[in-house]
Amino acid sequence: MIKDNPFSSATFVDYWGKHFLSGRKKHTFPFAKNLSFYKSRVPGLYINTGKNLTKGTNLELGEASREEKGNCFLIYDVIDFDSHQTKLNNYGLGHYAVRQYPGYLIDLEPYTSLDDFLSKTFKKSSRYKLRKYKKRLEECFDISFKAYKGEISREEYDTIFVNFRKLLEKRFEEKQISNNNLNTDEWDFYKDVAYPMILENKASLLVLYKNEEPISITLSYLSDNRVFDAITVFDTDYAKFHLGSIKIMYLVDWCLKNGWKTLDFSKGHFDYKLRWSNKRFDFHYHIWFDKKSWKAQVTAYTLKLYFTFKQYLREKKINEKLHKLTFAIRNKESNNLQYSFEETLQNYTEEDLIPLDMALPESTWFNKICYEFLYLFPENEKNIKVYQLRDRGSLYLIKGTDNESLVRVNFDK
Structure with missing residues (x-):
């Protein structure tokens, strides 16, 4: 009970x-x-x-x-x-x-730490990959994790929820399915109810940050010993790093360190739930x-x-199929970004290159490409620069401290 x-x-x-x-x-x-x-x-x-x-x-x-x-x-x-x-x-x-x-959960009582959980749940090769993903993410970016429970300012809460919705919209646009959580009546309810419940220790926001930017957010509800994963999302630009799995590792670690006995993934079948849960x-x-x-x-x-x-x-x-049809009706046009990495066969001068300011909103479409470059050629985000080749609009150059690559980009409607 x-x-x-x-x-x-x-x-x-x-x-x-x-x-x-x-x-x-x-x-x-x-x-x-x-x-x-x-x-x-x-x-x-x-x-x-x-x-x-x-x-x-x-x-x-x-x-x-x-x-x-x-x-x-x-x-x-x-x-x-x-x-x-x-x-x-x-x-x-x-x-x-x-x-x-179907419902899925992790019974955490047999485990003492994240390492203990991974060792008893996954094979050696899988544990190696999971730890590699997490280490690679933390090497390439300034990553931090914060759990909001019992206390949060209204301003910070509102900022997180703005990012929360943006990430959900982005996620389901890429999946090309509709999501009922984003319906206005449901979303307004979640935003309205979560704040007082966080202050009452009956809910929490679990946020993974890159610098000060949320890249994964989970709204959870709390009983005396159970964490209910209610709505969760991660920035798909970081998909190459397996950010969904990394997020679960942070959640398991937080639960174990704070005495929660159950991490409940709630209703509905998804492959990640089947992989991580130990009870159905x-x-x-x-x-x-x-x-x-x-x-x-x-x-x-x-x-x-x-x-x-x-x-x-x-x-x-x-x-x-219905969710996909609903999405197709609501979103008649969508851009499909296609790109490939190519070896640089020549040196480019300053005259050949147009710097791309990645801090500008109009440059965010290139983030996913940059992050895949960072995963393939381990560098820290702070050390890379991006250029567009002059007179060759579909070609870009990413330069890091020790690595560089051309990127050929194409948008398909």
Whole structure:
């Protein structure tokens, strides 16, 4: 059982209601001791507050009463459930549980440090690569990690969230799929609720910086011993360094150093979750209904069929195709940057070269190319210079202390 579940906290529930209930009242029912509900637009149907924006609900059963009579109840994303059969039989309530999403987590209790975790989780060759990626990143850039928990200024918080959204937009534009976190209503909720929860030690922002620039950000929620990885992103310009894996290494290290027993990657399948987790579980949607009410029975069975069908489509990966289609409709044109590194076969004079100021916003498109150069030819970012070859607009020259390379660039529509 999750103790002190952040998604049942007054702050989370109140802010969710402020953003999504449009003035509708919250209700409680004796059969669900730790949850509140709102009345849906379907007569007789109540849905748990937080709905599908929680990252895991635990359901504690109480005693049923007259208040449940004639009604149906939908509870999203149940992962911990008090399932004593003797109680179920005495409630007068029918019950369906429909499996929806897989969940993944790292049980950290067996490990004492990041090195201990890596040694017991990955083969020698994989450990070597992971450590090489992290070392290479730290050699090429000024990298730091900061966890915001319990204290953060509003100004710093707002700055991080501006970068957070930019990185998410960039990430999903490259993947060419839509992402519901970026929908205005959801994003406004996350930004609004996370700040007070950080101050209450019920959430955290875990940020990896290059100099003072965030290059990876994770919004997590916190129970008494569990870290829920809610939304996470890294700057795709650093993909060559395997920044996604490096970020997880920093998260595991932070969790172990601060006594967290579980790092929960939350719902949904991604290859990185499968690779890093040591436990898998399922999220279920629970449907409870008055067994003596024909109306409640029909509502419950209809919901069961609907969510079973949705899961079937998800297993057939229809949802992935839909996300790609949605992205294509919203983004009819996108630029595809193509480039290749070539050996320099001659020396270039100052007259041949036009310096490219990488600090200017209009030069940021070249960052990914520079960072791949740094990965291939280990140099520190401070020691490289970039030039465009005069009268040869598609050719660029990157010069470091010990290495240099021509870059041929092409944009495909």
